[in-house]
Amino acid sequence: MASKTNVMFNILFVSVAVILGNVLRSRLIPISNEFKRSLGYPEDSLLNFTELSQHYGYASEEHTVVTEDGYVLTIFRINRRKCSKLRRPPVILMHGLLQSSDAWLDAGPDAGLAYLISDACYDLWVGNQRGNYYSRRHVRLDPDRDSEFWKFSADEIGLYDIPATIDYVLKYTREAKLNYIGYSQGAGTYLIMCSERPGYCDKASVLITLAPAARQTYTKSLPYRFLTQVISQTEDALATTGVYEIFAKGSLSQEFLAFLCKFSAISEAICGTGESLFDSFHPGSITNETLRVIFGHFPAGTSVHNMARYGQSMQTKRFQKFDYGKERNMKIYGEEQPPSYNLSAVTVPFVALYGNNDHLVDPKDVSWLISRLPNVLEAKVVSDPLWNHLDVTYSHYTKDLIFPKINxxxxxxxQS
Structure with missing residues (x-):
């Protein structure tokens, strides 16, 4: 068996290589899907949200949301054609860090949460947060030219993206309230909204959180800690070289992973093991077929600034805003320390589902969060003791282990 030192060295080496692959890259010349098909890429990995949902018999619509600060977000409405009448109110399903709406389809129609929720005839809206490939637009800024586009983190997503998405869905459906399901960052940004935007928390009847990411003090994943903290420490240096976007779809690292993981014979051994090293081992949970699809859509891109914020979140026991240092904090916040988010403002009925084997959002941090919320309906540990973070979107056990509680x-x- 390899020594612990050798394992750690390999993890750190791969992490550095991934960072450099993003830092040194320019956007690759797009490779056509026709060429990728000839190389044996799985079809599902090449399709976008509307194509993939349609492929499995689901109707989907593409909608555009513009935030108060000018970001242009793409969201999707999806439903199963067999539903003669949709349940009300609408449901928003929001992805996690470095993901897109596609994450909810990648496990296929028997396990992807977007399919399962649609099968139950809910009016489902699947969101995208700024910076991923579906929301890489702005009314004024060019993401390829204007560094200002990338000056955002989960703080701004919670302040602008989540409220804008909620407002759009409510206006379009003419409903007074909706139900919200948030995974990881998709849950944490809802909490930020509740703290920063009075009244918005009340626009949901229930908030269902899946491995909610607030503070991340006890994160066990060494590669994730290393990556985010290196990025946090080098953000200014990266900016001097013009690097503001990271882990984009179409970058060298994403295209390499998509190519490597398309091979059925090695995808589980290499890509499954790599995924487990970043999270935790759960043998058999994510199928080989799903592993071959995931990396056609993941990573989906975000800002260096957002990754730096997650690096900071592992250095504090508070759920707080971005720490710019004492001098800049005084200018921005009027105090030397970044303010904590007001979790007592999260008055919406709250449900949490999480796993004891989650190495990205540790159960101790989830328990800390739950203890500070005023209206917790239920906090449930998934019954499988090996359930981890990435299982939420990609496990083929989703239908049995988390969907029943969500439903x-x-x-x-x-209402029917």
Whole structure:
């Protein structure tokens, strides 16, 4: 067996290589899907949200949301054609860090949460947060030319993207409230909205969180800690070289992973092991077929600034805004320390589902969060002791292990 030192060296080496692959890259010349098909890429990995959902018999619509600060977000409405009548109110499903709406389809129609929720005839809206490939637009800024586009983190996503998405869905459907399901960053940004935007928390009847990411003090994943903290420490240096975007779809690292993981014979051994090193081992949870699809859509891109914020979140026991240093904090916040988010403002009925084997959002941090919220309906540990973070979107056990609880609360807060 390899020594612990050798394993750590390999992890750090791969992490550095991934960072450099993004830092040194320019956007690759797009490779056509026709050429990728000839090389044996799985079809699902080449399709976008509307194509993939349609491929499995689901109708989807593409909608455009513009935030108050000018970011242009693409969101999707999806439903199963067999539903003669949709349940009300609508449901928003929001992805996690470095993901897109595609993450909810990658596990296929028997396990992807977007399919399962649609099969239950909910009016489902699948969101995208700024900076991923579906939301890499702005009314004024060019993401390839203007560094200002990338000066955002989860703080701005919670302040602008989540409220704008909620407002759009409510206006379009003419409903007074909706139900919200947030995974990881998609949950944490909702909490930020509740703290910063009075009244918005009340626009949901229930908030169902899946491995909610607030503070990340006890994160066990050494590669994730290393990556985010190196980025946090080198953000200014990266900016001097013009690097503001990271882990973009179409970058060298993403295209390499997509190519490597397309090989059925090695995808589980190499890509599955790599995924497990960043999270934790859960043998058999993510199928080989799903592993071959994931990396056609992941990573989906974000800002260096956002990754730096996650590096900071592992250095504090508070759920707080971005720390710019004492001098800049005084100018921005009027105090030397970044303010903590007001979790007592999260008055919406709250449900949490999380795993004891999650190495990215540790159960101790979830318990800390739950203890500070005023309206917790239920906090449930997934029954499988090996359930981890990435299982939420990609496990083929989703239908049995987390969807029943999600459906229970959606039914409770919905009308036929």
């Amino acid at each position: 229970e609360y959606l039914l409770k807060y919905s």
